[in-house]
Amino acid sequence: MFDFDMLGLAPSLTEVLQKNGFKEPTPIQNQAIPLALEGHDVLGLAQTGTGKTLAFGLPLIDGLLKEPGKPAPKCAKALVLAPTRELVNQIADSLRQLTDGSKLRVATVVGGQSINRQISFLSRGTDILVATPGRLIDLMDRGAVDLSTVRQLVLDEADQMLDLGFIHALRRIAPKLGTPRQTMLFSATMPKQMEELSSAYLSNPRKVQVSPPGKAADKVTQSVHFVDKNDKPAKLREILRKDMDALTLVFSRTKHGAERLMKGLVADGFNAASIHGNKSQGQRDRAIKAFRDGTITVLVATDVAARGIDIPGVAYVVNFDLPEVPDNYVHRIGRTARAGREGEAIAFCAPDEGDLLRQIQKLMKIDIPVASGEAPSDVAGSGQRRRGGGGRRGGGGGGPRGGQGKSGKPSGPKSEAFGKPGTTGPRSRRPRRKAA
Incomplete structure (x- = not known):
């Protein structure tokens, strides 16, 4: 087990972690973060509530902090896809907490909110875009977002995206992303379709599993x-x-x-x-x-x-x-x-x-x-x-x-x-x- 300050993260990111009381990583963070920092694609399996957002959020933000330049208009440097509006907002809140004090911008696009307002925000570009697949497709169809500069992709709760039929949206989104890129896929379960998804979107991924699929939290x-x-x-x-x-x-x-x-x-x-x-x-x-x-x-x-x-x-x-x-x-x-x-x-x-x-x-x-x-x-x-x-x-x-x-x-x-x-x-x- 290591402390977050031993990972070689950007000093500003380490300070934010300390300020918010993060000291030791959870098991999924312990295994996934070093691999992600080395640039590997990561397939992470863990129970809900075990800290998966930080497991992908820390290496994602660390990479962006070390990358100079502002995002171009309508563009994003990193894309996080999640199946529900609530999860998108939750992820974005966590990422904004981690980027506090930096110049990194975090944007969300979900259904049920003003698409014109989202188009306006995206027109200035963003470092991290957190989205539901359906609304992202709507914005792509309107020419409001350019994903060619995305070099980091995260699929969170990927198994639920499959359950909700988002596989077709993923097939439309993936070809528009920049290459080469790092992809991280996180899920609580591992149905058969997940193996197919992993082989389609991840390149030689490192698998991280901290509990058997289908197992509830210990407490x-x-x-x-x-x-x-x-x-x-x-x-x-x-x-x-x-x-x-x-x-x-x-x-x-x-x-x-x-x-x-x-x-x-x-x-x-x-x-x-x-x-x-x-x-x-x-x-x-x-x-x-x-x-x-x-x-x-x-x-x-x-x-x-x-x-x-x-x-x-x-x-x-x-x-x-x-x-x-x-x-x-x-x-x-x-x-x-x-x-x-x-x-x-x-x-x-x-x-x-x-x-x-x-x-x-x-x-x-x-x-x-x-x-x-x-x-x-x-x-x-x-x-x-x-x-x-x-x-x-x-x-x-x-x-x-x-x-x-x-x-x-x-x-x-x-x-x-x-x-x-x-x-x-x-x-x-x-x-x-x-x-x-």
Whole structure:
């Protein structure tokens, strides 16, 4: 293990790292950064929440700081592609933090925002362009961006780009990039298509893998409730009331389902918001900010947010609906237990979702412990049994920690109204949420 200041980075970049409290690299950073600094193409596989942005961001910025000259109009020196608007904004925020005090410019282009404003910004050129593939194609078609000067390409969460059908966009973008160039591809999983993508866009890449594909973060406690579909809303409210102040991310399979679930929670007194494809970018940004700030404690989302939320304070992830793509389960629960913290992932499994659960367990090579209900014989593995305590929040009670909040303290009595905390229960999550 080495410290960041031993890497030979530009002095200004080292100072920014020290200023922001970065001292030792994470495992993915430890392996990927030296290879990238040497100019190799990098294929990085790591769980979500392990610091992949810094793993590609540091060598990318270091190279740009050592490269003289301003970007030409409409041009970019480096391109970072990500599958969702939220992830693009998150990456850009991190890169701007690292380029603070330098002359490097970071621009974002995503759908749902004024394309004319993006055209205006790009007309001056930018050092780093962070984009979703769809909007970038729109700008290319309008002649608003010239990618021929791009010498560094990053594909972040590349497996989700494949899931969302962006492979055709990548095939249009890649020929427009400058050569030679360095390419870094990062992902949490490694489906078969990823090998094809790697061979098409990377040249003799160095593979970096810090955990097996499909493995959840070590500090995530998982559980599953076997429950009828119509009983899911009541079970969710029961779970939420056990730790009212904790930040909880709830995943729904559909946009309409997410909106309906959110409105029901609000009507029952919970501080809830939703983000999904029917929301404008402004609405999504405001909801995430309120969630980050703690104004909203329950955020209901579709998979559009599975990889776009980097909030260390998320204590719980609830899979209200199991995802149809098993890999998405890994990405969803990766929204908790970030930055070395602990977290809990709770799944609901209705009778018609048994096959989805089997696929998830096959991918992760585990039997998720049962918190309540009975696992059908064709779902449960040899190690899947009813769990006694059920974790900190998700269990059915009766265990050593049943009925306790994230802090491990009794939650205190609640009033009869849904979500209205009583006056005697501690609100231990409040200070931590503000710190996040």
